[in-house]
Amino acid sequence: MNHAVSRALRVVQEGPLALVVDGGRFGVRHLGVTQGGAADWISFYWANWLLGNAADAAALEIVIGGGLTLEAEQDATLALAGADLGARLDDSPLAPGATFRIAAGQRLTFSQPRQGLRAYLAVPGGFDVPEVLGSRSATAREQLGGHLGDGSALRNGNRLEWSGQQAPERRLPFDPAKGITLVGRQLALVPGSQIGHFTGVSLYRAFNAPWRIDDRADRMGVRLRGPELHCRLGSMISEGIPLGAVQVPPDGQPIVLLNDRQTIGGYPRLGALTPLSTACLAQCLPGEEVRLVATSSEQALARHRSCLNELHRNG
Amino acid sequence: MDVLMVRLFDTIDEENMPWLLAADRALREAFGSWLIDLVPSYTTLMLHYDCLCLTHAEALQRIERALEGLEPAGAGLGQRHEIPVWYDPSVGPELVRVAERAGLTIDEIVRRHCDRDYRVFALGFAPGYGFMGLVEEALATPRLNTPRRRVPAGSVAIAERQTAIYPLQSPGGWNILGRTAVPLFEHARRGEPLLLPGDRVRFAAISRDEFERQGGDTTPLESAS
Structure with a gap:
């Protein structure tokens, strides 16, 4: 790393949660290490696309906003995508979906969610943070990754450095407010092998009733509130948990498992949300309503590919 | 969508271990760089593969071939x-x-x-x-x-x-x-x-x-x- 050309943001005021993420930590799940990484991976990819970065360059995932204030130490070009958290550059509103210039001493603040829950702030070339087990993503529970290497979120006084210089000026090739993860509230679920153990009534309800996002929602999982679902299997022998798995504990209220989920678990599952729908869920605020829609693996893959193609077509 | 559960047993048993370890090795070999993660547990191995490179059918075929004629790992397994x-x-x-x-x-x-x-x-x-x-x-x-x-x-x-x-x-x-x-x-x-x-x-x-x-x-x- 060349310190002579590095730039930095300083945390003037920490928010409820802002952490360094990349595409996730892979190839280590068998050691009990979780996936981590950007929960809305699509908005994260687009944030990097804006600056011409590698798709999984380390960026900042800002959850809620809640007063997070960052100050630039040098002039720079940055990019913001994903949720609209009422960002301001000094006193001017800053809409997500484009690159923007920030001058030395200027402050970037995030107030409250106006649309979505997670915003992604990218810097040219990605943040210079050490790789831990093949990823820069912070996972607090595991004390791994992030800007300090120990899984911590941003705290007052922390500095975030990067050394990339060149950055194009770009806007998203679509209306940021209509971003797929900000508007998608029909969540596609690929049924899993235990689905036959749920009662008929439960299955009917699962796919026909609205589900409300519970307050108990974090990077490990999101609880859904709605009709009680019953599975004839009590608990199972623990097995690997894929991203988006919809597990149903004995209280009948599903929990959708996100990026920081435990690696194995023993609650029966309806199946798993597609990665795309998992990203949509990661943008939902408590109290919002979603619906579950059954889909096939083939359909899910086709959607997934078209989503990635759009990114590449514009690359 | 890009995850398959390989189920080898129905109960927890120490006797499962040599088979699970052998399957782990065989699956890693069969998928090579297309393997994203392989998570063994008591009776299963969860296989996450690169769905942009392998179709569902190709993945299944690879699993089948990897498990064909599987021999349990040696008795001296593990430290x-x-x-x-x-x-x-x-x-x-x-x-x-x-x-x-x-x-x-x-x-x-x-x-x-x-x-x-x-x-x-x-x-x-x-x-x-x-x-x-x-x-x-x-x-x-x-x-x-x-x-x-x-x-x-x-x-x-x-x-x-x-x-x-x-x-x-x-x-x-x-x-x-x-x-x-x-x-x-x-x-x-x-x-x-x-x-x-x-x-x-x-x-x-x-x-x-x-x-x-x-x-x-x-x-x-x-x-x-």
Whole structure:
């Protein structure tokens, strides 16, 4: 790393949660290490696309906003995508979906969610943070990754450095407010092998009733509130948990498992949300309503590919 | 969409291990760089593959071929670890609970917990957290009704007939019996866990002095409310 050309943001005021993420930590799940990484991976990819970065360059995932204030130490070009958290550059509103210039001493603040829950702030070339087990993503529970290497979120006084210089000026090739993860509230679920153990009534309800996002929602999982679902299997022998798995504990209220989920678990599952729908869920605020829609693996893959193609077509 | 569950058994059994380890090896070989993650557990292996490179059908075909003519891994599989543990109610408050339930003395619980080799069945819950078993029936104790918010790193615990060591400080609902100073998973180990599936573990009771000499933290743990 060349310190002579590095730039930095300083945390003037920490928010409820802002952490360094990349595409996730892979190839280590068998050691009990979780996936981590950007929960809305699509908005994260687009944030990097804006600056011409590698798709999984380390960026900042800002959850809620809640007063997070960052100050630039040098002039720079940055990019913001994903949720609209009422960002301001000094006193001017800053809409997500484009690159923007920030001058030395200027402050970037995030107030409250106006649309979505997670915003992604990218810097040219990605943040210079050490790789831990093949990823820069912070996972607090595991004390791994992030800007300090120990899984911590941003705290007052922390500095975030990067050394990339060149950055194009770009806007998203679509209306940021209509971003797929900000508007998608029909969540596609690929049924899993235990689905036959749920009662008929439960299955009917699962796919026909609205589900409300519970307050108990974090990077490990999101609880859904709605009709009680019953599975004839009590608990199972623990097995690997894929991203988006919809597990149903004995209280009948599903929990959708996100990026920081435990690696194995023993609650029966309806199946798993597609990665795309998992990203949509990661943008939902408590109290919002979603619906579950059954889909096939083939359909899910086709959607997934078209989503990635759009990114590449514009690359 | 890009995850397949390979199910080999229906029950937890130490006899599964050589087959699971062999399947793990064969699947890794069969998928090569198209493998994103492979997560073995007691009876299954969860396979996450690169769905942009392999179709669902191709993935299934590879699994079938990998498992064809599978031979169980050799008897000498896994490493054997001896883990020194300071068993004491100050750092292992549930020694009392386990002893009361079993109708045995604390010394007898410790002796029995150290009396056999445990097999590491799976890693999960937290980095480097090995689910081991099986402890003898008399020691089997259900999880705490309310999990502790903080269990210190190195805590040695049992739940039902399984035993484990907490590699990092974390929440947890298992019955804590003692503490070890051996690092299970931390930067000092470069992110490599000490225990791997198939390994065998034998606990050995040590004194407080010995534990301190090994760099152990003697800060007491409060009993669960």
